Amino acid sequence: MTRLDDRSxxxxxxxxxxxxxxxMMYGLTVGLSALYASLHDLPINTASGRIQRDxxxxxxxxxxxxxxxxxxxxxxxxxxxxxxxxxxxxxxxPLTLAAxxxxxxxxxxPLTELANVLHHFVFGQDSLEQQLALQNMTEAHTALxxxxxxxxxxxxxxxxxxxxxxxxxLFGLERRYGKLFAxxxxxxxxxxxxxxAVNAVYATVAGGVLGALALATRSVWPGVAVHAAVNALPxxxxxxxxxxxxxxxxSALATHLPPWLVWPPLAVGIAALFVAARLERTERA
Numbered sequence: 001m002t003r004l005d006d007r008s009x010x011x012x013x014x015x016x017x018x019x020x021x022x023x024m025m026y027g028l029t030v031g032l033s034a035l036y037a038s039l040h041d042l043p044i045n046t047a048s049g050r051i052q053r054d055x056x057x058x059x060x061x062x063x064x065x066x067x068x069x070x071x072x073x074x075x076x077x078x079x080x081x082x083x084x085x086x087x088x089x090x091x092x093x094p095l096t097l098a099a100x101x102x103x104x105x106x107x108x109x110p111l112t113e114l115a116n117v118l119h120h121f122v123f124g125q126d127s128l129e130q131q132l133a134l135q136n137m138t139e140a141h142t143a144l145x146x147x148x149x150x151x152x153x154x155x156x157x158x159x160x161x162x163x164x165x166x167x168x169x170l171f172g173l174e175r176r177y178g179k180l181f182a183x184x185x186x187x188x189x190x191x192x193x194x195x196x197a198v199n200a201v202y203a204t205v206a207g208g209v210l211g212a213l214a215l216a217t218r219s220v221w222p223g224v225a226v227h228a229a230v231n232a233l234p235x236x237x238x239x240x241x242x243x244x245x246x247x248x249x250x251s252a253l254a255t256h257l258p259p260w261l262v263w264p265p266l267a268v269g270i271a272a273l274f275v276a277a278r279l280e281r282t283e284r285a
Contacts, residue, residue, distance in 0.1 A: 007078045009172025017069045018189050024065035055137050059152040066160040073168045087167030090219040099276040100222040104229025106269035113262045118198045120254035131250035158227035165190045166214040166223050183211045216277035
């Protein structure tokens, strides 16, 4: 099963980096909460709640944690290769990125419905308080807020996650174990880091799609485009612009999207991914 390669990442090494990422995210959250509590004379629980509802701060924590894991991983497992090559930051066609962005916009709806099904039949619905807190964190009421939210959710978060889970983990594991094992393990790790049960399943499925796309195109950039579009759509379509039950309208009971918002977007999204992969295979040929 094992294929020796100087640039490969062992499974235990990827697991150690995942643990490092989680530990740093937890430690930074606790540390910033304690600092905020001290500066504002608040109980630590109140300060922690405010930190965990602050999107720029949460994004900064993630960038620091995953950035550290990337640096450590590159130094440990691939010190002699330029980072752009090691993380498979190979340029792709603009048309490929456009197809991937369209795919991400379309796939947001079937992925949301997957989360709805999990809430309804498996894990139960999140409280209205949790839903409203998430909605408030990602809504933009001014141009500056809009730029901040888009910068966090559609730029920094997709880039850091794709570099770590696809660039380092997927391609590093592939060199040692082959495509299938690398895809399965990196997708599971991507789910684990999201912690919340529904988000973990959702992210594992999404990680499988993003990983398959990265393997097909031999670059992380298409995945960044898909990931950015998936994250951006809820910001671009908030409840006050276009209320859609099961997508952006908080509800005490699990609700579902209408079939026309699930199956046609799924078909278009899959077709767009195939177009992107075909464009890059043609380019390599």
